[in-house]
Amino acid sequence: MLGYLVKLSVLYSLLLSLGVCAKSDENNDAPMMVDMRDKLNLRMQNTAQWLDDLLSDDSTQSQAHAKGYLQLGWAPRSADLADTEARFKVSLSLPSWENRINLIIDNDADEFSRLPFETNSGLNQDDDEVNAALQFLVERTANLEFENRIGVSRSQLYGRSAVSWKKEFNNTLYSASAGAEYYFSDGFGYFVKLSSDTKINEFYALNISANYREIADEMDSELRSGVYLSYIPDPQRAMVFGANVQNSFDDLTRYTLSYRYRQQAQYSWLFFEVEPFVEYREELNYRDEIGLAIRLIGYYGQ
Numbered sequence: 688m689l690g691y692l693v694k695l696s697v698l699y700s701l702l703l704s705l706g707v708c709a710k711s712d713e714n715n716d717a718p719m720m721v722d723m724r725d726k727l728n729l730r731m732q733n734t735a736q737w738l739d740d741l742l743s744d745d746s747t748q749s750q751a752h753a754k755g756y757l758q759l760g761w762a763p764r765s766a767d768l769a770d771t772e773a774r775f776k777v778s779l780s781l782p783s784w785e786n787r788i789n790l791i792i793d794n795d796a797d798e799f800s801r802l803p804f805e806t807n808s809g810l811n812q813d814d815d816e817v818n819a820a821l822q823f824l825v826e827r828t829a830n831l832e833f834e835n836r837i838g839v840s841r842s843q844l845y846g847r848s849a850v851s852w853k854k855e856f857n858n859t860l861y862s863a864s865a866g867a868e869y870y871f872s873d874g875f876g877y878f879v880k881l882s883s884d885t886k887i888n889e890f891y892a893l894n895i896s897a898n899y900r901e902i903a904d905e906m907d908s909e910l911r912s913g914v915y916l917s918y919i920p921d922p923q924r925a926m927v928f929g930a931n932v933q934n935s936f937d938d939l940t941r942y943t944l945s946y947r948y949r950q951q952a953q954y955s956w957l958f959f960e961v962e963p964f965v966e967y968r969e970e971l972n973y974r975d976e977i978g979l980a981i982r983l984i985g986y987y988g989q
Contacts, residue, residue, distance in 0.1 A: 911933045
């Protein structure tokens, strides 16, 4: 209970700081949050440029860039009041490497399995585990993209090769990707991802998606499918109603219903989210598990 109260107070302080920033119309002294973001952005851009310069040609004026996000959240639910989220991602693009290599660093091992509109879940994830990978773009055409990736994830070396396809028909964007991967400890695996995005009108869109992934280690094999209706009235706000099912092949199934509201907070790069949800997990005999996720998300980069 003490840890729960501490996390609640930290998140309340973050939201309170947003309110303080919103009340100050003009201030010569930049808020601490803005200063921290600017320093992080500068350091990441400098790092990207330094790596790019290793293969740069003095006759070219290539400009490397970095982008990413930091997300802090708290997602109390009836079975776990202390569930927290702390996610970050850094992506470095290096033009002197012929725009074919990206360096990606994050702490979200679940990102590749997640559906396009599915949010993070703190369940069974280790926030302290850092992933790093080099992504190689092999070939890209109007509709197809081939890429390889090598790196470290879940505390083991891995390699992945994938092909992605996209095509738009009658206001619907269809996407499909498939590939094979190998983890040093978990063994070989493969995956298939399917998605359709239908633009209903200027503000509404419908996403239907499914991901199937199987790895030699059964704990990492699963099927996910979901339906998401999004409403985006303006660039500052977005609302998403979602229903999805996650079926792991160790006989653990989870159903989730959620409503996510996102609002820009004072700055174009800062957002907060509120997401009430209901989950039904097989491990809890499918009793309803009510929760409320609150997140603060800051973006940086170019």
